[in-house]
Amino acid sequence: MSGLVLALLAGGLTGLALGALGGGGCILAVPALIYLLGFTPAAATTAGLVVVTLTSVTALVTHACAGSVRWRAGALFAAAGLVPAAVGGAVSGRLPSPLLMGAFALVAAVAAARMLRPSASVRSDELPVRSGQVVKAGAGLGAVTGLLGVGGGFLAVPALVNVVGLRMRAAVGTSLLVITVNSLAALAARTGSAADVDWSAVAPFAAAAVLGAWDGKRLTAGLSADTLRRTFGCVLLGVAAIMLVDAVL
Numbered sequence: 001m002s003g004l005v006l007a008l009l010a011g012g013l014t015g016l017a018l019g020a021l022g023g024g025g026c027i028l029a030v031p032a033l034i035y036l037l038g039f040t041p042a043a044a045t046t047a048g049l050v051v052v053t054l055t056s057v058t059a060l061v062t063h064a065c066a067g068s069v070r071w072r073a074g075a076l077f078a079a080a081g082l083v084p085a086a087v088g089g090a091v092s093g094r095l096p097s098p099l100l101m102g103a104f105a106l107v108a109a110v111a112a113a114r115m116l117r118p119s120a121s122v123r124s125d126e127l128p129v130r131s132g133q134v135v136k137a138g139a140g141l142g143a144v145t146g147l148l149g150v151g152g153g154f155l156a157v158p159a160l161v162n163v164v165g166l167r168m169r170a171a172v173g174t175s176l177l178v179i180t181v182n183s184l185a186a187l188a189a190r191t192g193s194a195a196d197v198d199w200s201a202v203a204p205f206a207a208a209a210v211l212g213a214w215d216g217k218r219l220t221a222g223l224s225a226d227t228l229r230r231t232f233g234c235v236l237l238g239v240a241a242i243m244l245v246d247a248v249l
Contacts (some may be wrong), residue, residue: 006036027107030044050181052145056176078177079113081138081140085185090224092190105241105243
């Protein structure tokens with residue numbers, strides 16, 4: 001199968017997951033870039049941030065039009081992650097590839113566990129924003145985004161529900177604002193890095209992801225959110241196992 005077809009398929013899956021779940025899809029982008037398109041881990045995390053940013057903005061627009069973005073809470077959460085995201089982005093390119101892949105595999109495993117766990121993240125009302133806890137959660141998410149080139153929506157959505165107090169629908173939409181801000185900060189920190197990125201391969205991947213993100217929210221209307229989470233959780237678990245073995249060996 002040609003590199004272009006692989007890039008389009010992987011990008012489309014990434015966008016669908018991000019638009020439908022507010023996270024989880026972009027963690028598939030980095031391993032897809034490494035194993036399907038031959039990127040180095042450093043180049044894949046940089047390219048992954050580009051894909052994350054473009055697809056997050058696209059999905060954010062659709063959720064904002066539906067009124068499911070809580071701008072004040074999202075802005076506070078995102079602001080807390082700006083510096084950690086920038087620091088993580090600057091450090092990432094200097095880490096050994098096995099260490100970077102091992103860390104990514106562990107994060108993917110955490111994401112899979114969260115997706116496979118029965119969802120208890122449902123609220124009938126929204127709680128007052130607890131600023132101190134929001135700042136801590138936002139800073140941790142920013143560091144993960146910068147270091148590993150993932151949006152962190154699989155961590156942001158539960159945090160926005162359990163720490164910020166949003167209902168699930170609002171948490172998914174608001175997470176896209178957080179992802180966009182963190183990804184831009186991490187990308188800015190990587191400007192001028194030595195990672196050699198093949199932008200001719202990234203472009204079709206990102207374009208397919210953007211188109212998939214437009215359809216991702218509509219996908220949730222026809223399928224159960226739990227079914228979607230379990231499906232992507234199983235895929236992520238397999239990806240985590242492959243990357244962990246690769247990093248160790």
